[in-house]
Amino acid sequence: xxxxxxxxxxxxxxxxxxxxxxxxxxxxxxxxxxxxxxxxxxxxxxxxxxxxxxxxxxxxxxxxxxxxxxxxxxxxxxxxxxxxxxxxxxxxxxxxxxxxxxxxxxxxxxxxxxxxxxxxxxxxxxxxxxxxxxxxxxxxxxxxxxxxxxxxxxxxxxxxxxxxxxxxxxxxxxxxxxxxxxxxxxxxxxxxxxxxxxxxxxxxxxxxxxxxxxxxxxxxxxxxxxxxxxxxxxx
Amino acid sequence: xxxxxxxxxxxxxxxxxxxxxxxxxxxxxxxxxxxxxxxxxxxxxxxxxxxxxxxxxxxxxxxxxxxxxxxxxxxxxxxxxxxxxxxxxxxxxxxxxxxxxxxxxxxxxxxxxxxxxxxxxxxxxxxxxxxxxxxxxxxxxxxxxxxxxxxxxxxxxxxxxxxxxxxxxxxxxxxxxxxxxxxxxxxxxxxxxxxxxxxxxxxxxxxxxxxxxxxxxxxxxxxxxxxxxxxxxxxxxxxxxxxxxxxxxxxxxxxxxxxxxxxxxxxxxxxxxxxxxxxxxxxxxxxxxxxxxxxxxxxxxxxxxxxxxxxxxxxxxxxxxxxxxxxx
Numbered sequence: 289x290x291x292x293x294x295x296x297x298x299x300x301x302x303x304x305x306x307x308x309x310x311x312x313x314x315x316x317x318x319x320x321x322x323x324x325x326x327x328x329x330x331x332x333x334x335x336x337x338x339x340x341x342x343x344x345x346x347x348x349x350x351x352x353x354x355x356x357x358x359x360x361x362x363x364x365x366x367x368x369x370x371x372x373x374x375x376x377x378x379x380x381x382x383x384x385x386x387x388x389x390x391x392x393x394x395x396x397x398x399x400x401x402x403x404x405x406x407x408x409x410x411x412x413x414x415x416x417x418x419x420x421x422x423x424x425x426x427x428x429x430x431x432x433x434x435x436x437x438x439x440x441x442x443x444x445x446x447x448x449x450x451x452x453x454x455x456x457x458x459x460x461x462x463x464x465x466x467x468x469x470x471x472x473x474x475x476x477x478x479x480x481x482x483x484x485x486x487x488x489x490x491x492x493x494x495x496x497x498x499x500x501x502x503x504x505x506x507x508x509x510x511x512x513x514x515x516x517x518x519x520x521x522x523x
Numbered sequence: 524x525x526x527x528x529x530x531x532x533x534x535x536x537x538x539x540x541x542x543x544x545x546x547x548x549x550x551x552x553x554x555x556x557x558x559x560x561x562x563x564x565x566x567x568x569x570x571x572x573x574x575x576x577x578x579x580x581x582x583x584x585x586x587x588x589x590x591x592x593x594x595x596x597x598x599x600x601x602x603x604x605x606x607x608x609x610x611x612x613x614x615x616x617x618x619x620x621x622x623x624x625x626x627x628x629x630x631x632x633x634x635x636x637x638x639x640x641x642x643x644x645x646x647x648x649x650x651x652x653x654x655x656x657x658x659x660x661x662x663x664x665x666x667x668x669x670x671x672x673x674x675x676x677x678x679x680x681x682x683x684x685x686x687x688x689x690x691x692x693x694x695x696x697x698x699x700x701x702x703x704x705x706x707x708x709x710x711x712x713x714x715x716x717x718x719x720x721x722x723x724x725x726x727x728x729x730x731x732x733x734x735x736x737x738x739x740x741x742x743x744x745x746x747x748x749x750x751x752x753x754x755x756x757x758x759x760x761x762x763x764x765x766x767x768x769x770x771x772x773x774x775x776x777x778x779x780x781x782x783x784x785x786x787x788x789x790x791x792x793x794x795x796x797x798x799x800x801x802x803x804x805x806x807x808x809x810x811x812x813x814x815x816x817x818x819x820x821x822x823x824x825x826x827x828x829x830x831x832x833x834x835x836x837x838x839x840x841x842x843x844x845x846x847x848x849x850x851x
């Protein structure tokens with residue numbers, strides 16, 4: 289039973305047909321990656337899942353329930369955490385406040401604190417910067433904060449949109465290590481990346497998306513060695 | 524000349540603080556809504572005005588029923604303040620629902636026109652009801668808290684005159700301080716206040732944090748309008764007579780105060796309001812003296828706004844504009 293399944297999803301942005309019948313699935317415990325070039329519809333796919341945009345037709349099934357018409361704030365409450373493209377941390381909130389926002393629906397302060405401790409295990413840097421304003425941190429730290437903030441909601445499905453964007457290679461390395469660690473501890477992850485090689489390395493399975501359509505699917509290693517994929521995305 | 528300015532300074536401070544306190548609370552309403560929707564809610568001045576009318580109407584009603592004589596005046600005022608702020612709070616929520624939310628994704632100018640429309644609607648509605656009930660749209664409330672007090676500045680130094688104020692001035696300033704401290708606490712220390720700041724900074728991402736953005740926007744309108752309505756009541760008690768057009772000029776000045784403090788910045792709006800009130804009163808007291816009789820007190824607004832323009836030329840983001848540099 290898939291934790292997430294998109295069936296023939298069509299999403300429009302104004303007059304633009306952004307997703308043309310996308311069907312993908314994510315099994316519990318997997319890392320699935322969606323690779324493709326700029327404007328192919330990767331971010332739109334994640335936004336359709338998290339409810340930031342509504343699909344015109346098709347369905348988004350999460351844990352057996354159709355959430356395709358559910359607004360974002362309700363979807364977030366049901367265990368899907370979306371780390372948006374460009375990190376989108378709250379620049380004038382402190383690191384601590386940013387993390388607290390991630391656990392907005394949790395009423396018990398002890399649980400919030402416990403989860404924050406857990407986030408610090410992954411990202412010790414954040415603990416040192418608790419009272420700093422989010423907008424004053426480096427790109428890598430902001431990405432860590434964005435992922436940490438998402439973990440604060442204790443999600444069952446983590447959507448990551450281009451976590452490596454604009455970061456130095458060593459930081460990218462670190463971020464992918466953490467993605468891998470999170471998955472080993474049981475987190476299901478749908479990862480969108482332009483950095484196709486890195487993404488396919490950590491992913492169990494991958495989909496290739498092109499102008500709003502899935503053009504190829506397969507195991508991570510399988511896609512890395514595929515001639516077409518190599519030419520288009522790994523060259 | 525300096526000696527004469529010093530003489531009147533204590534009174535200027537008291538009057539300027541009272542007027543500035545009013546500007547400051549109205550400015551908060553503008554700045555909160557701007558911070559969250561990037562909308563200049565021109566109807567906010569009218570919410571203040573409606574609050575003044577609701578308050579005075581209640582006070583007149585209570586006088587007629589004999590309640591005002593039966594209970595301590597301060598208790599009556601608190602009751603009126605609470606009821607008025609709840610009513611204007613819901614009014615603000617209703618205005619956002621009906622006049623702004625349907626236009627949320629339209630260009631900002633369209634929403635601005637809608638706000639101006641709401642503004643006229645409220646002016647005419649209040650004028651109609653008041654004229655219908657009283658035969659005149661200018662309303663004078665029961666006289667309350669008119670006892671005069673003097674602060675003996677002259678005993679500190681003979682170069683100062685004593686400053687006089689009414690009990691209502693004291694009530695006004697204390698109430699405004701309570702409102703400001705309360706709001707500051709709410710916005711900076713509570714969970715919903717934090718949600719408000721988050722929505723102001725990035726609405727889309729806030730919704731990914733399980734925050735119901737529409738609920739936060741409604742809450743913002745409720746708080747801003749409740750504070751604005753309560754200030755209307757305090758204004759009516761302080762200055763006695765009100766008409767349906769008091770919200771217009773006062774709203775413009777409060778909006779200016781919000782810009783002066785850095786629009787979107789709550790503490791900035793408070794400081795901007797107080798500063799504008801002090802400048803205006805200073806000009807009213809001394810303009811004739813400073814210009815050798817060429818300009819009289821009636822040019823106080825020109826003086827105050829000239830200073831504002833100078834400040835904004837050198838600090839276009841306002842005195843307390845967003846200072847955080849954002850890395851992308």
